[in-house]
Amino acid sequence: MKRFVTSDGLSLAYTDEGEGLPVLCLPGLTRDGADFDELAAALKGRYRLIRLTLRGRGASDRDPDPTNYNVGI
Numbered sequence: 757m758k759r760f761v762t763s764d765g766l767s768l769a770y771t772d773e774g775e776g777l778p779v780l781c782l783p784g785l786t787r788d789g790a791d792f793d794e795l796a797a798a799l800k801g802r803y804r805l806i807r808l809t810l811r812g813r814g815a816s817d818r819d820p821d822p823t824n825y826n827v828g829i
Contacts, residue, residue, distance in 0.1 A: 769815035774800030
């Protein structure tokens with residue numbers, strides 16, 4: 757599992773596997789990149805799958821400020 761640091765300093769986890777055209781897999785607000793395990797198994801021979809784990813989920817850092825867990829509308 758790889759990681760990157762967001763602009764507000766949190767470390768978020770993601771997986772990057774397969775070859776070919778990239779497919780970015782973004783889970784719902786309370787989910788993580790593991791939601792795409794079956795899809796990854798089916799497509800990784802033909803596509804590059806990038807699966808993000810959102811803040812506060814799985815191996816990603818938790819945000820100490822609960823107001824940052826929102827979806828802008």
